Amino acid sequence: MKKRLTFIMLAIVAIALSCGAQNHEKRMKQIRQAYADRLEIMKNNPYAESGKPFNQVGVDVAENMPGSGLHERHDKYYFTQEQYSDRGDMESTLYFATSNGTYAHGIHGYKWEFLWDSMEGDPMFALLVRTEGDARKEYRFYFENGKVIKTVPDVKQWPDKDDPESLHPFIISKPADVLKLMKRHESTFKSLLGY
Numbered sequence: 001m002k003k004r005l006t007f008i009m010l011a012i013v014a015i016a017l018s019c020g021a022q023n024h025e026k027r028m029k030q031i032r033q034a035y036a037d038r039l040e041i042m043k044n045n046p047y048a049e050s051g052k053p054f055n056q057v058g059v060d061v062a063e064n065m066p067g068s069g070l071h072e073r074h075d076k077y078y079f080t081q082e083q084y085s086d087r088g089d090m091e092s093t094l095y096f097a098t099s100n101g102t103y104a105h106g107i108h109g110y111k112w113e114f115l116w117d118s119m120e121g122d123p124m125f126a127l128l129v130r131t132e133g134d135a136r137k138e139y140r141f142y143f144e145n146g147k148v149i150k151t152v153p154d155v156k157q158w159p160d161k162d163d164p165e166s167l168h169p170f171i172i173s174k175p176a177d178v179l180k181l182m183k184r185h186e187s188t189f190k191s192l193l194g195y
Contacts (some may be wrong), residue, residue, distance in 0.1 A: 003027050027144045031125045037095050038096045042078065055079050055092070057192045071103040077189040080118055093121045094189045108132055121186075122146065126178045141178045148175040 058076040065071045078096040093120035102109040108131065115125040126141040140152040172178060 002153045024149050028142050031142055035125055068104040073101040094186055097185050123182050141175055151175050
C-alpha cells in the first residue's frame, strides 16, 4: 500500500511538472512571435514617408565613468498610441525598448532589448548582448506574470566570471534584477513623455 501511494504521488508530480513545462513552452512561443512581430514592424517602418520616427522616443547619454572613461548610451522606446491601449487610461503603452552602450574606450559594450505586452504593458522578454573586444555573449530572459520563467543560458550554467560585476553597467546579480531594470526603463519612458 505504501509503495502504491508513493507511486501515485510520483505520477501526480510528474504530470504537474509536464503541464508546467508545456505552459512555459507555450508562453515562450508567444514571446518569440511577439518579438518577431515587433522587429518586423520596426524594420518595415510603415510611416517612413513622413521622414520622422513614429511612436518612438529616445535619449542619448555620454558620461565620464570612474575607471572606464567615456560611457555612451543610446536608448530608444517604442510605444502604442493611447487609443490602442486596453488599459483604459490615457497613457501610451511601452512595448519595446533598446539600450546600446559602450565604455572603456569601446572595448566593452552591451545591447539590451526589452519587450512588453503591447496591450497590457507586462514584461515579456529581455535580451542582453555583451561584447568584450571580439567576444560576444548573449543572455535571454523570458517572463510570465512578472516572474522569470526561463533564462538562456540557464543561470546554473553561467560561467563563474558572470558575477554581478561582469554584467555592468547594471548590477544583475539574479535574473529577477532584469525586471527592476525594465521598470527603470519604463520610468524613463514615462518621464520622456511627461507622464
